[in-house]
Amino acid sequence: MIERPRGTRDFNPEEMKKRRLIERKLRDIFERYGYEEVMTPTIEHLELFTLKSGEGIIEETYAFEDKAGRRLALRPELTAPVMRMYVEKYQMEMKPIKFHYFGNCFRYDRPQHGRYREFWQFGCELIGSDTPEAIAELISLAYNSLREVGLRKILLRIGNLDILRRFLDGIGGNFPDVMRLIDKRDFEALKGKIKDFDKFMDFIETKDLNELKFDEAKRMKEIFECLDIYGIPYTLDLSIARGLEYYIGIVFEIDAPALGAEKQICGGGEYNLVPILGGKKISTSGFAIGFDRVLIALEREGFKFEENEKKFYVTYIGNMLKEALKLANKLRKEGFKVEAEIMRRNISKSMEFADKKGIKKVIIVAPDEWKKGAVLIKNLEKSEQEEVRIDEIENYLISS
Structure with missing residues (x-):
């Protein structure tokens, strides 16, 4: 070595x-x-x-x-x-x-x-x-x-x-x-x-x-x-x-x-x-x-090295990989810090990974919601989940 x-x-x-x-x-x-x-x-x-x-x-x-x-x-x-x-x-x-x-x-x-x-x-x-x-x-x-x-x-x-x-x-x-x-x-x-x-x-x-x-x-x-x-x-x-x-x-x-x-x-x-x-x-x-x-x-002196930066994690359910990658790419171009699921883990493992990385907001691309022009966003800190329209997601992430 x-x-x-x-x-x-x-x-x-x-x-x-x-x-x-x-x-x-x-x-x-x-x-x-x-x-x-x-x-x-x-x-x-x-x-x-x-x-x-x-x-x-x-x-x-x-x-x-x-x-x-x-x-x-x-x-x-x-x-x-x-x-x-x-x-x-x-x-x-x-x-x-x-x-x-x-x-x-x-x-x-x-x-x-x-x-x-x-x-x-x-x-x-x-x-x-x-x-x-x-x-x-x-x-x-x-x-x-x-x-x-x-x-x-x-x-x-x-x-x-x-x-x-x-x-x-x-x-x-x-x-x-x-x-x-x-x-x-x-x-x-x-x-x-x-x-x-x-x-x-x-x-x-x-x-x-x-x-x-x-x-x-x-x-x-x-x-x-x-x-x-x-x-x-x-x-x-x-x-x-x-x-x-x-x-x-x-x-x-x-x-x-x-x-x-x-x-x-x-x-x-x-x-x-x-x-x-x-x-x-x-x-x-x-x-x-x-x-x-x-x-x-x-x-x-006990200084806290913390920045108030927002990071998000994009994962998917079923066969929604391409849609998830497109969404992650779109958000990155808009200036958001986004990690995407690239290990093909199931949804629970994806959530666990995001939590360990300290990412508190997970964007879930699911088939039913995607057909309605929406995604699910889970707040891991509060254990809350809500549906957000794709055309409103940027404003939601900025204000959340």
Whole structure:
């Protein structure tokens, strides 16, 4: 027996219903904010990711050479491919540009609960504006999208890399390895890297923006004022860091406490990636949502993955197979979700099958009723049955 590869998953019909439901909700929310969907290849040149993240990313990437000797990789994330597409095709387009995307990514990590080698990201990129209102709108989209899909308990934390770097400059600790340790929250290792460690710890515990005397705090205050207009709750968190230097300015993370220690479900902020990929410098920002982790968080909060969709089952009595198939085809063309009896079961077995599938309305094509231009419709939930004329069936199904 051949098994699925380690770190990957199969999704059964019930799981796919849940995933498609949340996916549709997210798409609707992003499009309400003016974002348009894009899609990039699953494979990209490996150089795209080493330029963005350094050679170290090769160890956790599914990288390979094709038959022509080109070094390729399964995408480990989606920001770099989307920005590569922007540099190739969209630099001269009117700004701002708002792209959103949804796709699978691959990383050669050690699989554990909630972390897989194939995983899905939902995210967006905002290109061409870094005004306070633009960044506030981006953050509000991230927060509201998670709330609107059904999460009740989420926490938004906002930091500022420019302010953090300015502070580290003042105590002689602004080095790439220090930022990486802060990003990993390895405070024990930081003690040996930062001379005034206690002062650093006091700084990252700051919760009042008015206490910060850096010029960058003024812009951050304007962003917070816009978030207040949007009614978005947030916390200042100056401990948020990024290990790569092209990240700049505002950074933010959203946590779902229901997930426990591995609680982050969204991360984003401003970055300066376009020049690295060969384009002209331009303001860029965005965020990515860990789609799989959102589903786990929803399940842990007891979210009910239910859609108010109506499904019907068409079966028949006697030699009415062709008539039943014609009726099922007609209803499907009118937009109804219809399953038809294709196993030639008797009527009681058909009813039993429909009930197990969760279909509550069964349309029965019977000889006597068909001659009168009618069918029988049985409500399995109420154990009631009535005769409905064929020319009135569509209105009946809509209103039932």
